[in-house]
Amino acid sequence: MRVSGSASSQDIISRINSKNINNNDSNEVKRIKDALCIESKERILYPQNLSRDNLKQMARYVNNTYVHYSGNCVLLSA
Numbered sequence: 001m002r003v004s005g006s007a008s009s010q011d012i013i014s015r016i017n018s019k020n021i022n023n024n025d026s027n028e029v030k031r032i033k034d035a036l037c038i039e040s041k042e043r044i045l046y047p048q049n050l051s052r053d054n055l056k057q058m059a060r061y062v063n064n065t066y067v068h069y070s071g072n073c074v075l076l077s078a
Contacts, residue, residue, distance in 0.1 A: 017033075
């Protein structure tokens with residue numbers, strides 16, 4: 001499934017949830033659904049001013065294998 005243009009995250013999730021799943025596509029759809037973990041914890045995990053404790057908390061969060069790789073990019077850019 002290809003999503004192009006300016007689609008909101010709600011639209012993308014509804015398209016994925018409404019997709020008819022074939023046996024070949026079931027693993028791919030599961031991977032996409034797992035990658036679309038939308039949470040509002042960003043302010044807590046990525047504060048404006050970094051302290052040693054904040055950095056440790058970010059490292060614990062990023063080292064979780066369920067987290068998408070973009071968390072690593074944020075940590076490395078800090």
